Amino acid sequence: MMKAAMNRSVTRRRVRSAVVIGRRQLKETLLGAGWWVSLTAALLAAHFAVVLFAGSLDSSGFNPERTPVAGVLARTLTGAFGATLVETLFTAGPFLLALFAAALPVLGWLAMASVFRFGIEKNAGAVELLVYGPVDGTAYCLAAFLRDAALATAALAAILAFLGIEALTGGMILGPRFFAALAAVWLASLSVAAWGILCSVIAGGASSALAMFAGLMAVFLVVLAGSFTISSAPVRAASATMAWVVRWVSPVHWLALALRSRGFGLVGSLALQGALAAALLGATHLVIGRRGVRA
Amino acid sequence: MKRFFAAALCLMVPLAICFADLPARTEELAWSVIAFNGWDYSATLAPAAGPTVWLMAGVDSFVSLRKTLVYWWPLTAQWMADTGTLNVLLEGTLEIRPAGKSGPVRRLELVTYTYFSVRGDYELNWRVATGDEAVRELERYRAMAEAYLAAMERYEQELQAWEREQGRLKERIGELQEQGRDASALVGELTRLPQPAEPPQPREYSMPPSQPQRGFVVNLPEGTWDARLVAPDGSAVEGSARRIVAWSKSRAGGIGYELIPGDRWTRPQQSTTPSSVLYVDGSADLYVQPYFEDEVNDLCYEKTLDNNGRGNGELAKWVRIQQVPRARLEIRRSGAAPEAVTERSYVVEQAEGASLGYSIVPLDPEGIHRGIEPNLKAFLLPLKGSSAGMRIRTLDENGSPLAGSSREVRIVRGLPLAPLCLGLAFVPLAAMVVVMAIRSRRYRR
Numbered sequence: 053m054m055k056a057a058m059n060r061s062v063t064r065r066r067v068r069s070a071v072v073i074g075r076r077q078l079k080e081t082l083l084g085a086g087w088w089v090s091l092t093a094a095l096l097a098a099h100f101a102v103v104l105f106a107g108s109l110d111s112s113g114f115n116p117e118r119t120p121v122a123g124v125l126a127r128t129l130t131g132a133f134g135a136t137l138v139e140t141l142f143t144a145g146p147f148l149l150a151l152f153a154a155a156l157p158v159l160g161w162l163a164m165a166s167v168f169r170f171g172i173e174k175n176a177g178a179v180e181l182l183v184y185g186p187v188d189g190t191a192y193c194l195a196a197f198l199r200d201a202a203l204a205t206a207a208l209a210a211i212l213a214f215l216g217i218e219a220l221t222g223g224m225i226l227g228p229r230f231f232a233a234l235a236a237v238w239l240a241s242l243s244v245a246a247w248g249i250l251c252s253v254i255a256g257g258a259s260s261a262l263a264m265f266a267g268l269m270a271v272f273l274v275v276l277a278g279s280f281t282i283s284s285a286p287v288r289a290a291s292a293t294m295a296w297v298v299r300w301v302s303p304v305h306w307l308a309l310a311l312r313s314r315g316f317g318l319v320g321s322l323a324l325q326g327a328l329a330a331a332l333l334g335a336t337h338l339v340i341g342r343r344g345v346r347a
Numbered sequence: 348m349k350r351f352f353a354a355a356l357c358l359m360v361p362l363a364i365c366f367a368d369l370p371a372r373t374e375e376l377a378w379s380v381i382a383f384n385g386w387d388y389s390a391t392l393a394p395a396a397g398p399t400v401w402l403m404a405g406v407d408s409f410v411s412l413r414k415t416l417v418y419w420w421p422l423t424a425q426w427m428a429d430t431g432t433l434n435v436l437l438e439g440t441l442e443i444r445p446a447g448k449s450g451p452v453r454r455l456e457l458v459t460y461t462y463f464s465v466r467g468d469y470e471l472n473w474r475v476a477t478g479d480e481a482v483r484e485l486e487r488y489r490a491m492a493e494a495y496l497a498a499m500e501r502y503e504q505e506l507q508a509w510e511r512e513q514g515r516l517k518e519r520i521g522e523l524q525e526q527g528r529d530a531s532a533l534v535g536e537l538t539r540l541p542q543p544a545e546p547p548q549p550r551e552y553s554m555p556p557s558q559p560q561r562g563f564v565v566n567l568p569e570g571t572w573d574a575r576l577v578a579p580d581g582s583a584v585e586g587s588a589r590r591i592v593a594w595s596k597s598r599a600g601g602i603g604y605e606l607i608p609g610d611r612w613t614r615p616q617q618s619t620t621p622s623s624v625l626y627v628d629g630s631a632d633l634y635v636q637p638y639f640e641d642e643v644n645d646l647c648y649e650k651t652l653d654n655n656g657r658g659n660g661e662l663a664k665w666v667r668i669q670q671v672p673r674a675r676l677e678i679r680r681s682g683a684a685p686e687a688v689t690e691r692s693y694v695v696e697q698a699e700g701a702s703l704g705y706s707i708v709p710l711d712p713e714g715i716h717r718g719i720e721p722n723l724k725a726f727l728l729p730l731k732g733s734s735a736g737m738r739i740r741t742l743d744e745n746g747s748p749l750a751g752s753s754r755e756v757r758i759v760r761g762l763p764l765a766p767l768c769l770g771l772a773f774v775p776l777a778a779m780v781v782v783m784a785i786r787s788r789r790y791r792r
Contacts, residue, residue, distance in 0.1 A: 083786060088779030095772035099765075106762045111608035111631035111730075112616040134657070136645045136664040144623045214771060221764035223736070224757055227624055282645075282657045312662065 066191040073187065073195035078202055081165075090161035091207060095214050098154035102218045105146030114142050134282035140312075145227045147215055151234065154215075158207045159241045166200050167248040167265045171258025189340035193249050197333060200245035208238050229311075232318055236310035239325040243303035244269070246332035253339050272302040280308075303328065372416040372429055376437065376586040379428075381409040381462075381562075382651045385596065385641055386471060386668045388462060391654040392417075393589060394426045401650035404569040404593040407475045409460055411562035412437045412576050412587055425655040439576045439584060441563045446571040446590060454577075455563040461485055464554035470670055471553060477564060485556045491549045498546035505543035512540060567593040594651075597663050598642035602671065602741055602752035607634040607725060609707055612695060619665035621751030629733055629758035634693065634707070634725035637674055637741040637752060640665040673744040676726040680737045687742065688728075692721035734758055 081087050108114055108122045116126035129138045141149050173179050179192055212234060219226050248265050255261035275295045299305040306325040313321050378393035383406045393400045394417045402408045413436055416429035428434075441455040461481040464471045476484045516537045523530035576587035604618040609631035618625050619640060627633065642665050646658035676688045692710035710721045728739065741752035762768070 083782060085779055085783070088775045088782075091775040092773060095775065096769075099768055099772050102768075103762060103765055105626075106759050106765075109626055109628045109759055111610050111627060111629075112606045112614070112633065113618070113625060113627055115616075134645065134659045134662070136659055136662045139619070139664070140662070144620055145626060210775070214768075217771060218762075218768050221768060222762045223734075223759055224626065225624055225755065279661045280659060282659045308661075 066188065066194065069187045069191040070194035070198055073192060074198035074202070077195060077199040081199065081203060086161060086165055087203065090158045091210060094154040094156075094158040094207065094211060097157060098150040098211060098215055099218065101150035101153045102146045102215070102222065102224075105142070105149070106222060116142070132277075132282075133280045137280060144229060145224060147219065147224075147226050147230050148233055150215055150218075151211065151230065151237065154211045155208065155237050155241070158211075159204055159237075159244065162200060162203050162207070162241070163244050163248045163265070163269075164262065166196060166245060167252050167261050168258050170196055170249065170252035171255065171261040174252065175257050189253075190337045193253065193333070193336050193340060196249050196252075197242075197245055200248070201242055204238060204241040204245065208234060208241075233311055235322060236307050236325070239310075239322055239329070240303045240307040242329040243306070243325055243332065246329045246336070247303065250332050250336045250339065253336050253343065271298060272304045275299060275302060276304045276308055279305075301328065370418040370420060372418045372432075374414065374433065375417050376584065377413055377415055377417055377428055378589055379411045379413050379562075380654070383408050383473070384648065384651050385643065385666060388473070389652045391652070392426060392428050393654045394428070395586060396426055397654045398588075399590045399592055399650075400574075400654070401592050401594065401647055402565060402567065403651060404567060404595045407462075407564050407566050409462075409560070409562045410441070410565050411457075411560070412439075412441075412584070425653075436561060437576060437578075437584060437587070439578045441565075441574055442577050443565070443567065443572050443574045443591065446573045453567075455565065457561050458564060459559045459561055460564055461556040461559050463488070463552055463556035466550055466553050473554075475564070476556070481556075481559050485559055488552065488556050491551065492555075495546065495549050502543055502546055509540065509543055513537065516540070565591070567591065569593050569595045592647065592650075594644060594647040596641040596643045600750070601640045601642060601665055602749050603638050603640040603665055603667060604754065605636040605638065605667075605725075607636070607723065608632075609634065609731065612705075612707060612723065617667070618754060621665075621753075624755045624757060626757050626759050627730060628760055629730045632707075632731045633728040634723060635676065635728055635739070636725045637671045637676065637749075639668045639671060641668055671741055671743070671749065674749075675742045675746070676728075677740050677742055677748070678728070678737050679739070680735060687746075688726045690724055690726055693723040693725065694719060695722040728756070730756070730758060734760070 104119060104122050104125075105114065108116050108118045110118060116122040126138055126142070129141070170179075179189070215226060215230075218224070247268060251265040251268065252261045255264050275298050278295060279299075303325065306321050306328060310318055310321040310325065375395050377395070378400055379390070380393060380400055380402075381388050381390050382402050385403060388408075396417075400410070413428075413430070413434055415435070416433050418427055418429065419425075420427045436457075438457065443453040443455065444450060458477045459481050460475060460477045461484055462473060462475045463484065464473050466472070516533055520530045520533045520537065523533065570593055572591040572593065574589050574591050576584040578584050601619075601621045603621075604625075605615050606618055606625070607615045608627075611631075612634070642663050644658075644660065645662045645664050646660035648664070648666060649656035649658035674690070676690075678686045678688060680686075692712075693707050694710050694716050695705050695707055698704040698706070707723065710716050710719070712719075728737075736755065736757045739752075739754050739756060741749045743749055
């Protein structure tokens with residue numbers, strides 16, 4: 053009884069510390085230029101995706117051959133991943149593609165910056181210093197996660213608002229799959245953030261954490277791209293078993309699964325994405341408990 | 348002269364390497380497959396290099412194992428069979444068992460089969476006949492075809508006799524008129540001369556029965572199966588083992604649309620995703636044809652069509668199955684009552700003179716288009732010059748909307764407010780400048 057009460061008190065203190073530190077880190081991020089520049093890049097990418105789509109419309113619908121850029125893009129994607137993927141991406145309107153084009157730069161920057169910053173602070177002994185106070189390593193990791201989650205939410209809200217304006221002024225609609233895709237991207241960004249924090253905790257310094265994180269994300273993307281590659285056989289190369297294992301911990305796998313699911317399948321894949329983020333945070337808690345916060 | 352020939356020979360010898368090389372043919376046991384793909388039968392070959400055969404689950408497909416010459420054709424990147432040189436059907440029993448687990452072994456015997464499509468509600472209504480029934484079906488078709496040919500022969504003879512009689516009467520009328528005599532009796536006879544009627548074509552089959560062939564009729568539940576041929580002496584035939592993947596469609600009964608733009612009627616596009624948005628620029632009217640569609644795995648479907656095919660095992664796609672019979676199209680515009688459109692036949696008329704172009708006009712079967720077959724049967728969506736979007740859906744013969752048939756049609760003619768949106772994209776950058784300015788002013792203090 054006494055132990056349970058103590059645990060509750062520790063958890064409450066941890067959450068409170070995490071919120072306070074997270075708020076401070078959020079403010080620091082907003083004072084820098086990186087966040088705003090990456091958000092601008094995201095909105096520009098979204099805008100050009102919509103303009104490209106509108107410029108490629110003809111009397112029977114989307115015809116990528118009408119604009120050279122869309123033609124090259126469609127041919128490249130068709131060659132690598134087949135016509136079915138291109139149809140899925142383009143034919144229901146520009147907003148699914150615009151969402152991905154926008155989310156990639158801003159969420160990518162956010163994850164990279166978070167990993168690097170955590171590593172720098174750890175190297176400088178800032179985290180260790182904090183831990184001497186009322187904060188522990190888990191609370192600090194949670195704070196970083198909360199900051200990332202808040203910034204990802206803000207970025208996606210800005211992208212949603214921007215695409216909403218694009219749709220309204222262009223006589224278009226966001227489409228029935230857009231909001232499911234938005235939720236899937238948001239949850240994927242949480243998993244990616246959780247991976248970033250875990251890499252920061254495991255690695256010795258900022259550069260190694262960044263390298264580990266970038267390598268891991270590259271593996272996830274390569275495995276995903278491999279699964280989408282058109283082939284003449286159901287089993288893709290000898291790495292199929294490894295790919296099968298990797299996909300369980302890959303945020304992009306659950307994102308892709310959510311995008312092509314519907315009904316219970318969609319809800320299930322979103323829930324599993326959330327579970328992955330929670331499991332990664334749990335792993336971070338265990339690792340930081342064993343290793344400490346010293347670089 | 349000798350020098351000339353020597354020089355020519357020296358020049359021509361290196362050219363020998365430029366001549367085409369025949370691909371090496373190897374004798375092997377290949378599976379000849381006629382697979383049902385959901386709407387049609389497609390023939391493909393599974394040589395030893397393609398050890399998996401893809402079949403749709405729960406439907407009849409046909410398999411025969413043949414000794415033939417197989418070669419790789421690099422131009423189309425396909426395995427081909429030289430059945431003209433060697434084509435020997437192997438006798439025996441096809442044993443099929445579940446792959447990787449124990450289960451009852453299915454043993455299939457060679458049967459004579461034929462497949463054909465009869466006319467009905469749909470474009471294709473496939474039937475399969477085996478054994479004596481197959482032979483009877485083919486005899487029935489032959490009898491029908493022979494009766495039609497005989498009727499056509501009779502018609503040709505009657506037509507020739509009619510033309511001869513017409514010619515004779517016209518000649519006689521001409522003679523009488525030259526002599527200034529009354530020819531009205533002969534003119535009356537000429538107008539009353541009955542023209543023989545062309546016999547109607549047999550309409551029972553939309554695709555006549557195929558030549559009876561011998562093979563195994565394979566109809567498996569969904570799953571992976573191992574198959575091999577067992578010779579009449581009980582031994583397994585070497586090289587006959589194949590894996591069979593029996594796949595099912597993931598969804599059925601969706602509604603897709605064939606979209607035929609009025610300005611490019613030979614280049615139709617498809618709207619396959621149910622309840623999706625259809626964007627057009629509104630520069631021409633659209634002619635739409637609704638059809639039933641099924642959702643299938645891309646790789647499974649492509650491999651069923653052609654064993655050399657490539658696909659994406661992770662993606663599903665919609666494929667056209669049949670047209671929707673006796674359908675109507677409902678158009679809803681904002682602020683207006685729904686309007687039901689019926690299917691009409693259209694004729695494409697080429698522009699007169701040297702200029703290129705055409706126009707699509709409704710078929711007038713009793714007037715100027717008498718005897719002309721329509722080029723197009725579709726529902727007209729009048730979009731040309733319109734800027735308002737609409738919502739369409741397909742109604743069945745009872746007037747009930749078909750699930751998944753709804754489409755939002757949006758007309759987008761460029762983005763006139765694109766510069767405004769481009770400016771909005773720079774708002775975060777402006778916010779950054781403001782934040783930094785405030786910060787630097789605060790530090791300066």
